[in-house]
Amino acid sequence: MKLVKDLSALYEAIAAVQELYLPVENKGRVDFKLYEAGANVDIKTLKTVRSAKDFFFTQTETLMGFKVEGKNIEVEDLRPEVRPFVAFGVRGCDARSFEVLDKVFLVDPVDTVYEARRKAGTVVTLACGRPEETCFCTNFGITPEAPAGDVTTWLTEEGLYWQANTDKGEALTAAIAAVFTEGDGKAVEEQKKAISDIIAKLPLANLDMxxxxxxxxxxxxxxxxxxxxxxxxxxxxxxxxxxxxxxxxxxxxxxxxxxxxxxxxxxxxxxxxxxxxxxxxxxxxxxxxxxxxxxxxxxxxxxxxxxxxxxxxxxxxxxxxxxxxxxxxxxxxxxxx
Ligand code: SF4
Ligand code: SF4
Known part of the structure; x- marks a missing residue:
């Protein structure tokens, strides 16, 4: 199984081929930011304050413009250029939220701004090593020990295990091939079991719905x-x-x-x-x-x-x-x- 021992080298390798966004700590608060050398990357904090929906459905965005001269109205396409990017460290709940948003924005009439971002983004999810008392994602069939995404990763004592799940994930993996070594993956299986054990004890894990x-x-x-x-x-x-x-x-x-x-x-x-x-x-x-x-x-x-x-x-x-x-x-x- 693919393993990365040097996380800084991983971030640098991804940032060299695409824009990389990942959880960064700033004044005690962790949110997704564009990676830059020296950033205080924090992939141990479970949840960012703002969710990952900003990647595809941003808080504010310009859709179009108009210039009016007399009776003439000129319509301008002001939609920002969307470049390929990697959203790294997304948790299973936020990854599922993209599927929910797809049901809103990708049905007819398709929201082209959202669609462009969805096509441009490669989602790298991170298993939730230590789910919290407020978590209840498993009630919705989400698997925090092996979250869905173009790539799924697990942070272990050995390093970061990496598993590509889609064509986009395979393409990213191929583009940064030099950062990987091979691991036996035992730590992943142990972590999955440990996460399931924690989930079973959480107060909101088994809501009657x-x-x-x-x-x-x-x-x-x-x-x-x-x-x-x-x-x-x-x-x-x-x-x-x-x-x-x-x-x-x-x-x-x-x-x-x-x-x-x-x-x-x-x-x-x-x-x-x-x-x-x-x-x-x-x-x-x-x-x-x-x-x-x-x-x-x-x-x-x-x-x-x-x-x-x-x-x-x-x-x-x-x-x-x-x-x-x-x-x-x-x-x-x-x-x-
Ligand atoms: S439910 Fe709570 S967070 Fe939501 S609007 Fe009311 S007070 Fe604010
Ligand atoms: S628990 Fe459900 S309703 Fe509350 S913020 Fe998360 S997704 Fe939204």
Missing amino acids: THLEGVKEETFWGHPVWKDISETCLACGTCTYVCPTCQCYDVRDFDCGNGIERFRCWDSCMYSDFTRMAHGNNRNTQDQRCRQRYLHKLVYFPRRNEGMFGCVGCGRCVAKCPSKLNIVKVIKALGGK
């Missing part, structure tokens, strides 16, 4: 949980901004002085002005907005996507909500244990 199977969209509409959680929800939107699967966005035109630019930015269904129209908003209260966020992930999205949930169990909302509200509380309140 049977009450969510095959229900109608309106089944939980009148449930008291929406009023309960909305009473303490601050509508801050943190849960949506850290969530790898949240995909709400706004599109606006901005006068730059020498033309109009149309940009897109993340939005949140927890905000009172989200989807507000001329007649007002179709969700006027916070309990309606909370209901939308959670039922979209747990009922509406799976109904339209062969049972795939719109949550990947990353636990970021569990860790970050200032009011200690999260999707696990909702799953339990709706009928689980």
